[in-house]
Amino acid sequence: MSTTNKDSDWSIAEVRAAVAAYLKMLALEKRGQKFVKTAENLALRETALPNRTKGSVEFRMQNISAVLMKMHREFIKGYKPARNVGSNVEQSIRAVLIEKGVKPGDPTAPTADEETLEQRAVALEKLPLGDEPAGILKPKRAPSSGTAYIRDPKVRAWVRKKAKGVCEGCKQPAPFTKNDSPYLEVHHVKHLANKGSDRTSNAVALCPNCHRRCHHSNDSEAFTESLYLSVKRLRRE
Numbered sequence: 001m002s003t004t005n006k007d008s009d010w011s012i013a014e015v016r017a018a019v020a021a022y023l024k025m026l027a028l029e030k031r032g033q034k035f036v037k038t039a040e041n042l043a044l045r046e047t048a049l050p051n052r053t054k055g056s057v058e059f060r061m062q063n064i065s066a067v068l069m070k071m072h073r074e075f076i077k078g079y080k081p082a083r084n085v086g087s088n089v090e091q092s093i094r095a096v097l098i099e100k101g102v103k104p105g106d107p108t109a110p111t112a113d114e115e116t117l118e119q120r121a122v123a124l125e126k127l128p129l130g131d132e133p134a135g136i137l138k139p140k141r142a143p144s145s146g147t148a149y150i151r152d153p154k155v156r157a158w159v160r161k162k163a164k165g166v167c168e169g170c171k172q173p174a175p176f177t178k179n180d181s182p183y184l185e186v187h188h189v190k191h192l193a194n195k196g197s198d199r200t201s202n203a204v205a206l207c208p209n210c211h212r213r214c215h216h217s218n219d220s221e222a223f224t225e226s227l228y229l230s231v232k233r234l235r236r237e
Contacts, residue, residue: 010060010089010092012092012096013048014048014049014052015060015092015093015096016096016099017044017047017048017049018044018049018057018060018061018064019064019093019096019097019100020100021040021043021044022061022064022076022079023100023102024040025037025040025076026074026075026076029076029077030074030143031143032143037058037061037078037079038054041054041057041058041061042054044057045057058079059082061076061079062079062080062081062082063082063085063089063090063093064079064093064097065079065080065081065082066081066082066083066085066090067085067090067093067094067097068081068097068102069081069115069116069119070090071094071097071102071103071104071105072104072105072106072107072109072116072120073102073104073105074111074113074116075113075116077113081115107120107123108120108124108153108154109153110136110150110151110152110153110198111150111151111153112141112142112148112149112150112151113142113148114148117151117153117156118156120153120157121153121154121156121157121160122157122179122181124153124154124157124158125157125160125161125181129158129161129162130158132158132200133152133154133155133158133200134199135152135154135155135197135198135199135200135203136150136151136152136155136197136198136199137197137199138195138197139151139192139197139198149192149198150198151192151198152198155186155198155199155200155203156186156203158200159186159200159203159204159205160181160184160186160205162200162205163184163204163205165181165182165184166182167184167205167206167207167210168204168205168206168227168230168231169204169206169207169210169211169213169214169223169226169227170207170209170210172207174207175207175208175209183207183208184205184206184207185205185206185207185208185211186203186204186205186206187203187204187205187206187210187211187214188202188203189202189203189204189214189224189227189228189234190202190236190237195237196237197237200233201233201234201235201237202234202235202237204227204231204234210223214227
């Protein structure tokens with residue numbers, strides 16, 4: 001959805017109302033409590049935002065998610081961050097978030113959100129290769145998700161940077177680039193669901209084909225065994 005004048009001319013009072021409603025829902029999500037987005041949307045339009053459409057309020061919530069992600073803070077999973085948030089819109093939302101006590105977070109902090117994890121890892125990959133990160137010995141599931149694990153972006157960044165654009169499975173160059181970098185996926189050799197760690201000693205950088213091979217092929221066990229033999233930093237857990 002593209003930004004229109006209707007989306008960009010919100011008053012500061014309207015932004016405050018949207019941010020307040022968003023933060024209330026975010027707090028509920030963090031506590032594992034359910035809420036209904038459509039009901040919250042309607043409540044806003046019946047009170048503080050009578051001149052806004054359902055779609056406009058929804059898009060504003062996606063704007064707030066985008067700004068929180070840029071501030072390295074958690075956001076509501078049901079509001080996917082909007083792309084290309086206008087600078088004026090971003091500044092007004094950021095100002096209200098700070099006004100309400102939301103401060104910028106740690107850009108290297110572990111997270112369970114895949115999009116946030118990748119954004120942080122990509123930023124870290126632009127830095128010189130540093131010391132091997134400690135990672136997380138026993139990754140925990142995110143409170144708001146039954147499947148996502150909290151992972152360390154430093155581990156993802158270090159493993160991909162160490163691979164230098166070459167798949168550690170088939171030893172071939174990455175098949176394409178993304179974000180101006182060779183595209184490789186980081187795979188946990190012992191799966192997190194099987195109590196594997198989020199450490200460099202349990203992670204490899206693979207092309208998409210080799211990554212799928214680890215999970216779905218008839219020879220997945222043999223291929224995994226070959227990774228232990230060829231990638232010297234790997235340790236059996």
